Amino acid sequence: MAKNLESIVNSGKRTWVAKKLNNPKRGLLGKIFDYGIGAAATAAAYSIIGMPAVVAAGVAIAGDYVGNLWRGKKTTSAQIRDSLVLSSIFSPIVYNALGLINQHIDVKAHYGLLKRSLAQLGLLGTIGPIANHADYLLRHKTLDITEAYEQQFKKFFFRNIGWSALANTVPVSLDYLGFGVDSQFYGGLGAGVIVRGLAWGRQIAALDPYGTYNNKAYAQEAKPKNNPKPAYNPKALPQAA
Secondary structure (H helix, E strand, C coil), rough: CCCCHHHHHHHHHCCCCHHHHCCCCCCCCHHHHHHHHHHHHHHHHHHHHCCHHHHHHHHHHHHHHHHHHHCCCCCHHHHHHHHHHHHHHHHHHHHHHHHHHHHHHHCCCCHHHHHHHHHHHHHHHHHHHHEEEEHHHHHHCCCCHHHHHHHHHHHHHHHHHHHHHHHHHHHHHHCCCCHHHHHHHHHHHHHHHHHHHHHHHHHHHHHHHCCCCCCCCHHHHCCCCCCCCCCHHHHHHEEEE
16 A cells, blocks of 8 residues: 655655755755765766756756746755756766667658657657656655655656657757757757756655655654643643632
C-alpha cells in the first residue's frame, strides 16, 4: 500500500543529509558549497558538449525562478544546486540523441517530419520517466525508487507530458526550417523554461523538498514527538473555597 509523503517523513526516512542539504536557510558556507557543486557539474557537462551545457544550466535556473516566482516563493541555493546537477546529467544525453536522430532521419524526406517527430517523442518517452525518477531521488536525497514512483512519477508525469510534448515541437520545427542541432537544442530549452516553470514546478510546490512551500509533511517533521506541556492558565486552576 502506497504511503503519502507525510507518513514517509514522519517514519524517519528523511535522513539528516536531506535535512541539512535541503535547508532553505543555508548559511554562507552552505551556499558556497551548493553553487560550487552546481558549477562543477556544469563544467563537466561543458567538457562533453560545450556551450549547450551552459545554456541548459541557465534554462534550469530560469525554470526554477519562473516556477517559484509564479507561486510567490524563493528559489534556494539547494534547489539551484540540484537543478544544475540534473541538467549536467541529462543535457549531454539529449543533445547527443538529437544529433543521432538528425543524422539518421532526413526531415525533408518522404514522411520525414512525421518520422522525426515520432523519434523525438520516443526520446521524450524514454528519457522522461528516467529523468522524473532521478529528479525525485536527488531532490529528496533518497534511494527509494518505489517512493519516487508513487510520490512523483505516478502523480505528475502524465499531467506534465502534454507540456513536454508541446515543447518537443520546437526542435522539430527548427530542423524542418534548416537549423542545426545546436539551434534545435536551444529552441527546445527555451520552450523548456515554460515547461519547467509551470508544469514541473507543480512537483516542487506539492512535494516541497526544500521547505519553501510549508508543505504539511515537512512542517510536521519539525514538530516535537511528545506533546508540549500546556501553557500556564490561572483560570484552569482549582479555586479555593
